[in-house]
Amino acid sequence: MLELEGIETGYGETRVVHGLDLTVREGTVHALLGRNGVGKSTTLKSVIGQLPVTVGTVRLAGQQISGRLPHDIARLGVAYVPETRDIFGALTVRENLELAGRLAGPGADWTVDRIVAFFPNLAERLNNGGHELSGGEQQMLAVGRALMASPRILMLDEPTEGLAPIIIQQIFGKLKELKASGLTILLVEQNLNFALGLADDISLMGRGQIVWRGDAAALKADDQAHARWLGV
Ligand SMILES: Nc1ncnc2c1ncn2[C@@H]1O[C@H](COP(=O)(O)OP(=O)(O)OP(=O)(O)O)[C@@H](O)[C@H]1O
Numbered sequence: 001m002l003e004l005e006g007i008e009t010g011y012g013e014t015r016v017v018h019g020l021d022l023t024v025r026e027g028t029v030h031a032l033l034g035r036n037g038v039g040k041s042t043t044l045k046s047v048i049g050q051l052p053v054t055v056g057t058v059r060l061a062g063q064q065i066s067g068r069l070p071h072d073i074a075r076l077g078v079a080y081v082p083e084t085r086d087i088f089g090a091l092t093v094r095e096n097l098e099l100a101g102r103l104a105g106p107g108a109d110w111t112v113d114r115i116v117a118f119f120p121n122l123a124e125r126l127n128n129g130g131h132e133l134s135g136g137e138q139q140m141l142a143v144g145r146a147l148m149a150s151p152r153i154l155m156l157d158e159p160t161e162g163l164a165p166i167i168i169q170q171i172f173g174k175l176k177e178l179k180a181s182g183l184t185i186l187l188v189e190q191n192l193n194f195a196l197g198l199a200d201d202i203s204l205m206g207r208g209q210i211v212w213r214g215d216a217a218a219l220k221a222d223d224q225a226h227a228r229w230l231g232v
């Protein structure tokens with residue numbers, strides 16, 4: 001579904017990601033894990049065109065998307081929930097969702113009504129401003145907004161960050177439902193149990209590159225990989 005082949009990206013002269021290969025299979029959850037600062041968020045930003053892919057190629061369902069504008073990449077079906085969530089505080093929940101829906105073509109799978117049915121917490125918040133939401137509600141809105149574009153792949157950057165355990169459980173359940181519905185997901189996460197509970201495939205990132213690949217069982221069994229690439 002999504003293929004990153006030998007990509008390089010970074011900030012100006014600073015190359016952060018170099019020679020990164022990653023394949024996210026259709027209908028699976030792929031977790032991209034690694035220590036702070038190795039380039040996980042940078043990688044996601046390059047996929048959506050926020051940062052330039054200076055070397056290598058990114059393909060979505062066989063079609064090259066690297067080099068295109070962020071708007072076009074979104075329209076082709078790549079949705080992204082940034083670590084900062086970036087919801088519009090001055091707009092209502094409904095307005096946030098409707099705005100995102102403009103990215104979807106005709107015959108979109110997701111509507112405001114369907115988002116609200118999926119995240120009932122947002123139902124009584126529809127007319128509240130984005131700035132009035134709790135952290136958990138903001139994360140649900142951020143995911144809802146990404147879904148409004150009816151994406152082919154959903155990329156999430158640390159969706160559990162700063163949330164209470166009970167909210168994390170709710171988000172976990174919702175991502176399980178999305179996975180069961182067949183949506184392809186690329187997940188960056190520091191919460192290892194959360195990631196292992198969802199992921200079909202796991203890639204560990206060292207500085208700027210993938211250094212280990214496998215599934216949850218293989219990672220649990222590999223103490224060395226843990227210590228070397230995830231340990232603090
Ligand atoms: N806007 C920026 N300008 C310059 N360098 C940056 C910028 N953002 C991040 N970096 C650098 O790029 C490297 C990778 O950062 P990135 O945010 O991608 O890491 P990460 O794996 O997502 O880490 P974390 O787990 O802390 O979120 C770091 O060395 C960071 O300092």
Ligand SMILES: [Mg+2]
Nearest residue numbers: 040041042083
């Ligand atoms: Mg990050």
